[in-house]
Amino acid sequence: MKFFLAIMLVLSLYSTKQAFADHEQILVAVDHAPPYSALDEKGNAKGLILDILNYIKHHSDEDITVKAVPCPFSRCIRMLAQGEVDVMGGLVRTPARESQMSFVTPPYMALSSSYVFYGHQHSQVKVERYEDLIGKRIAIMRGAAFFPRFDKDTRLDKVEVPSERVAIDLVLKGRVDLVIAVEDTADLAMNVLAQPAHQLRKMVYRHTQVIYGHMAMSREFAQSHVGREFSNHMRQMAENKILDKLVAPYQLPAIPPQLLSEETGRMHSNTF
Structure with a gap:
């Protein structure tokens, strides 16, 4: 019996380690959509979604890297839906997209x-x-x-x-x-x-x-430990106004307070 429990413990530790290993590198789909994301002639990417993810990475307990995957917009969407990349930014939330990917709330872009x-x-x-x-x-x-x-x-x-x-x-x-x-x-x-x-x-x-722009995750990544941690970080960053500071250089307004209160209300209602 003790031998059986030891084997189960080893397998559990291996599975947990493997789950972390699967997301040591987060693949971020980035299309050329200035001013919020841009690709240079060599295919190097920069933009707001990378700024946000890199901030989370530096404040996370996980040893992970963030890698940009340049792609045309429609291909980025398809790759996210198929789980070929983990994250994409600046997406409008629609029922069709919600059936294919997981949206992080609150949105980080709010344009009236x-x-x-x-x-x-x-x-x-x-x-x-x-x-x-x-x-x-x-x-x-x-x-x-x-x-x-x-x-x-x-x-x-x-x-x-x-x-x-x-x-x-x-x-x-x-x-x-x-x-x-x-x-x-x-x-x-x-x-x-x-x-x-x-x-x-x-x-x-x-x-x-x-017009709200969301971070969206592949369904698999959203269910991973790292994906859940990143979602929690986004909510904390919005509540602590850190997200407002990250979007400011892109001439974007602060996250409306009612969005945060609505999200908090939904979270509390889901606990009952």
Whole structure:
């Protein structure tokens, strides 16, 4: 009996050690989406999600490394859903995505902004109300989520492209009529991408809402010890205002206090 218990203890210790070993390196999907994430010509990545994860790493008891995996947005999403990477940042939470990955709360990005549509400044295209989008060719980034009415509308002619740069280029070349973008970040992004924003014209119609950007984890990583610890760190960083300091250099606002109170309420309700 003692021999059996000893064997079980050894196996348990081995399993625990192996679980930690599986996540000695956290793979982070990073797409080129300035100003919040960027890839240089050599494929080196930088950005807010890496800043957050590296902060957690330096304040964690685990001996782990954080490795960026550069990828186009749609491929990043697919890799996360398939568990080929562990983490991705800046994702809008949707039911479809929740069925494939685990979202960390609270979000670390909270923009009170508008989704707007840009066309070429010399085009005759006008969008003064939502229905004016019908019949227009609209470039959207493949795999991205915008606002529910737009996302679900099968009447619209949406042209999927791999990146924001390509979407804007198609408008400038007259191959599509419009591109959809977040107003607060579009001009800055075009400046970083060295694209001629002055050649674009903003349409009258806009959809305004609070846009939340979350860290999301693969389902396997979210269930691991390291994944759970990282989720706990995110909540603590939000409560201690550390997260606000990390997002400030990216001209992002602080996390709204009601988000923290809502999250705390959900956690307490789940304990009963």
